[in-house]
Amino acid sequence: MNADLERLIALQALDSKTMAAEKLLASEPERLKSLDARLEHARLQVATAKEQLTQNQAARRELEKNIAVHQGRLSKFREQGMNVKTNQEYHAIQHEIAFAQTEIKTIEDKELELMMSADDLSATVKKAEAELSTEQKKAEAEKKAIAAEHAEKKSLVDQLKQERSGVVAGLAANVLAMFEQVSKKRNGVAMAEARDGICTICHVRMRPQVFNTVLKNEQIMQCDSCQRILFHIPKTVTADTNTPAS
Ligand SMILES: [Zn+2]
Known part of the structure; x- marks a missing residue:
């Protein structure tokens, strides 16, 4: 194989690995942001559930106060009932007493309903708190994993850059320039395997004469359609010398 062609294939493999690592590194802020968003959502669930429970408790206190008011009136009417002079007065007081008792009963029913929903709300708070705690642990673990991956990919990128300089040093300047130009135009993929x-990569059929030349791997040939530099992998060679396409 043409020595420059061999170096170009190696160069592409390094560039593709670098791009993959850099893509992962670039996705970090978004991944961290979505972790934070999940945590924030779980925190909001806890706050909402607690707020509802607080409101329930406040409403119950309000009902208790109303009951106390009606009970005060009730005692007053009962006291007055002992001192009535006429039948009419007696009936009027009885009427007031019955009214106050009905009011108290109605409020007590409401209070009972609130107490029952308070049980549900307490359970909701507990559940939301458990979910928050789970999310916090998950987020912590994922952040650690992202940090570890960050360090690993950074050092990989450094290593790949070093390897790249080594390969570039051995390349003919005009060939390197062609590679860089195509790479820039074709999203970092300057090499294409020719097969059948x-x-x-661009799936365009090449002229037989071009393909026959490419088969020999002895010249730097570009695809007429996408301008990528073509190479051929003989059938007996395993795929690991192939160039990652993206
Ligand atoms: Zn092509």
Whole structure:
């Protein structure tokens, strides 16, 4: 194989690995943001549940106060009932007493309802708190994993850059310039395998004469359609010398 072609294939493999690592590094802020958003959502669930429980307790206190008011009136009417002079007065007081008792009963029913929903609300608070705690642990673990991956990918990128300089140093300047130009135009993928007469990246069929030349791997040939530099992998060679396409 042409020595420059071999170096170009190695260069592409390094560039593709670098791009993959850099893509992962670039996705970190978004991943951290979504972790924070999940935590924030869980915190909000706890706060909402607690607020509802607080409101329930406040409403119950308000009902207790109303009951006390009606009970005060009730005692007053009962006291007055002992001193009535006429039948009419007696009936009027009885009427007031019955009214106050009905009011108290109605408020007590409401209070009972609130107490029952308070049980549900307490359970909701506990559940939300448990979910928050789970999310916090998960987020902590994921942040650690992201930090570890960050360090690993950073050092990989450094290592790949060093390897790249080594490969570039051995390349003919005009060949390197061609590679860089195509790479820039084609999202970092400057090399394309030719197989069965077709450029495997742009899928355009090449002229037989071009394909026959590419088969020999002795010249730097570009695809007529996408301008990528073509190479051929003989059938007996395993795929691990292939160039990652993206
Ligand atoms: Zn092509």
